[in-house]
Amino acid sequence: xxxxxxxxxxxxxxxxxxxxxxxxxxxxxxxxxxxxxxxxxxxxxxxxxxxxxxxxxxxxxxxxxxxxxxxxxxxxxxxxxxxxxxxxxxxxxxxxxxxxxxxxxxxxxxxxxxxxxxxxxxxxxxxxxxxxxxxxxxxxxxxxxxxxxxxxxxxxxxxxxxxxxxxxxxxxxxxxxxxxxxxxxxxxxxxxxxxxxxxxxxxxxxxxxxxxxxxxxxxxxxxxxxxxxxxxxxxxxxxxxxxxxxxxxxxxxxxxxxxx
Numbered sequence: 001x002x003x004x005x006x007x008x009x010x011x012x013x014x015x016x017x018x019x020x021x022x023x024x025x026x027x028x029x030x031x032x033x034x035x036x037x038x039x040x041x042x043x044x045x046x047x048x049x050x051x052x053x054x055x056x057x058x059x060x061x062x063x064x065x066x067x068x069x070x071x072x073x074x075x076x077x078x079x080x081x082x083x084x085x086x087x088x089x090x091x092x093x094x095x096x097x098x099x100x101x102x103x104x105x106x107x108x109x110x111x112x113x114x115x116x117x118x119x120x121x122x123x124x125x126x127x128x129x130x131x132x133x134x135x136x137x138x139x140x141x142x143x144x145x146x147x148x149x150x151x152x153x154x155x156x157x158x159x160x161x162x163x164x165x166x167x168x169x170x171x172x173x174x175x176x177x178x179x180x181x182x183x184x185x186x187x188x189x190x191x192x193x194x195x196x197x198x199x200x201x202x203x204x205x206x207x208x209x210x211x212x213x214x215x216x217x218x219x220x221x222x223x224x225x226x227x228x229x230x231x232x233x234x235x236x237x238x239x240x241x242x243x244x245x246x247x248x249x250x251x252x253x254x255x256x257x258x259x260x
Contacts, residue, residue, distance in 0.1 A: 002049045005071050007188040010039060011049040011064040013056045015196035015219050026133035027126040028195035029053070031083060034134065034142045035193065042147045043185050057220045061194070065231050068190040072111055076188030077179050078232075079151075080114040083135040084198025085123040086214050087116035088172045112232065113175035115141070115155055120214065122169050124198070135195050136167045145184070152180040 005011075012035075014028035029052050039046055051060050072078050117124040117137035125136040134142075137158070144157035155173045162171065173180065185191075197217040215222040 003047050005049070005067045005190075006047055007071050007073055007076050007190065008043075008045065009047040009049060009068070009071065010036070010191040010193060011051070011068065012036065012193040012195075013051045013061050013064060013218070014194070015053055015056045015217070017053045017219075018197070018217070019054075019219065023197070025126045025135075025196065026128070027135040027138065028083075030133055031135050031138035031195040032193065035081075035138060035145075038142050038145050039185060042145070046185065054219050056196070056218050058218050058223050061216065061218055061223055062227060062231065065192055065228060068192055069231060071190050073188050076111065076190065077182065078112045079189055079191040080112070080116075081138075081141065081191065081193045082114065082198075082216075083117040083124055083137045083195040084216055085118065086120050086198045086200055087118050087124060088120040088122075088174075110176050111179070113151060113179040114173065115151075115158075116172040116174065118169040119172060124169050125167050127167075136162060136165070136169065137171060138195060140165070147184070149184055150181050151184055154184050155180075 003009075012032040014032045016025040016028040018024055032050055032052065036048055036050070040048065049064070051057075051064070068078055115137075117135065127134065127136050127139070129139055140158040140161040141154070144154060144161055146154075149157075152173070155171070159171045162169070182189075194216060199215050199217060199222070214225045
């Protein structure tokens with residue numbers, strides 16, 4: 001039984017055991033467990049949801065993203081931690097190199113911050129460390145997480161550690177400066193954590209300049225970047241609803257004073 005979503009929730013969707021394949025990964029499940037421990041040790045009030053292997057399905061990822069969007073308030077943010085191959089393109093917030101649009105394009109997504117494990121043309125390493133297997137990006141995030149630092153500082157430290165350890169993948173941070181400068185996991189923050197295989201497939205609707213869609217491989221199939229983008233366009237409505245409520249409140253106050 002998973003706890004209910006709220007404005008301080010982490011949802012991890014990780015797949016290491018893919019059915020009917022020999023291309024399994026050792027890192028994703030430890031990625032989830034290790035980051036969960038570090039977060040809850042520092043922020044015990046954080047709500048945690050987790051879906052591993054057979055529970056990490058296409059519909060589950062899309063439903064979790066939808067729930068995250070619905071729980072991002074006016075002062076909240078949505079953080080994506082993506083540890084897959086080709087992660088940059090499947091999770092690009094805003095404009096991209098050589099692409100018309102991507103998962104986080106079209107409206108600016110001023111409430112979305114993304115940590116991607118690699119550039120769009122790169123793979124992301126699954127490795128064995130002293131304490132066991134991890135995705136290389138997750139390992140570095142876990143080792144550099146501290147209370148009281150900003151997201152930008154956390155990202156920079158993890159990126160530097162990744163390079164020092166000899167990994168050639170280049171992580172990418174995407175999102176507005178005001179989110180990068182927020183303190184890690186303080187205030188209202190909904191987080192989607194993904195670890196598993198990623199890839200590229202032929203563009204099905206002609207919206208990609210490179211003729212490729214980026215995908216995240218789940219237990220029962222792939223989720224395209226377009227599917228994520230369609231859900232995230234709902235974040236636009238958060239600000240619209242707030243503005244409407246504000247205007248209605250102002251009108252109500254004016255009517256009260258007009259009667260006096």
